[in-house]
Amino acid sequence: MRPISHPSIEDVTVEGILHALSDPVRAAIYAQLDVAECSQNCSNFLEVSDRTIPKSTLSQHFKILREAGLIRSERKGVEMHNTGRCAEIDKRFPGLVQSILSAYNIQRHPTCPTTK
Amino acid sequence: MRPISHPSIEDVTVEGILHALSDPVRAAIYAQLDVAECSQNCSNFLEVSDRTIPKSTLSQHFKILREAGLIRSERKGVEMHNTGRCAEIDKRFPGLVQSILSAYNIQRHPTCPTTK
DNA sequence: TTCGATAGTTCCGAATTTATGAACAATGGA
DNA sequence: TCCATTGTTCATAAATTCGGAACTATCGAA
Numbered sequence: 077m078r079p080i081s082h083p084s085i086e087d088v089t090v091e092g093i094l095h096a097l098s099d100p101v102r103a104a105i106y107a108q109l110d111v112a113e114c115s116q117n118c119s120n121f122l123e124v125s126d127r128t129i130p131k132s133t134l135s136q137h138f139k140i141l142r143e144a145g146l147i148r149s150e151r152k153g154v155e156m157h158n159t160g161r162c163a164e165i166d167k168r169f170p171g172l173v174q175s176i177l178s179a180y181n182i183q184r185h186p187t188c189p190t191t192k
Numbered sequence: 193m194r195p196i197s198h199p200s201i202e203d204v205t206v207e208g209i210l211h212a213l214s215d216p217v218r219a220a221i222y223a224q225l226d227v228a229e230c231s232q233n234c235s236n237f238l239e240v241s242d243r244t245i246p247k248s249t250l251s252q253h254f255k256i257l258r259e260a261g262l263i264r265s266e267r268k269g270v271e272m273h274n275t276g277r278c279a280e281i282d283k284r285f286p287g288l289v290q291s292i293l294s295a296y297n298i299q300r301h302p303t304c305p306t307t308k
Numbered sequence: 309t310t311c312g313a314t315a316g317t318t319c320c321g322a323a324t325t326t327a328t329g330a331a332c333a334a335t336g337g338a
Numbered sequence: 339t340c341c342a343t344t345g346t347t348c349a350t351a352a353a354t355t356c357g358g359a360a361c362t363a364t365c366g367a368a
Contacts, residue, residue, distance in 0.1 A: 249328060252326075269336065
């Protein structure tokens, strides 16, 4: 099983972010991560917006979010802990993710550093 | 040949816009349309960012931009005239397209109604 | 240790989407 | 009527996505 890796922030691209968030399931996952105060494991998302997502599919979704640079995943024991790379991304592309979440009608958590 | 149609503004979705603009060629096309003062025909885009795009592919790209609600295409004689649906989109999803273009490092034309 | 349970990943075949050359359609001008 | 120009549609190959089944990693209990 290959080790998890994350792109460095300068390798994050606009097209990668847009592609990752153009899927409603991934957008919902990202939103919930970004909205939440603390990291969450993948299994929290087996049910997303009234749909049951098979775990292999879920794993792919997390991979795409990770490779787009939107989230960071760390193994903690048997689980993965996922967190949004909120501040980094906002520094690289100011306002981008914020406006996407607003368009999706999602409120970030007040503690998120880029929440206005 | 089926007639061209455009989604009404309330049928435009965030995922559609993100998907359409997550392709760098389409983003470049849309940007140039949005940046330009006046409408442009498709053949202006056979060369985009140093790549030659086959015209069947180009036609598909325009179709996707059109169906996402980002542009409007009208036949004028033998050509199509394409314009950005700039103001409408910005009213529906304030700031969204603007922040995407900024992230891509593109300046809109000063006459574009949503340019700040 | 060894076993089992839990959480995710990987593999692979089916389904969907995308790319592009070739044929076609629509329009205007000679 | 014929031809040139612009763009669409069709057909097929290539790439991507979905999801079940098998696999891996880790922890805790016996």
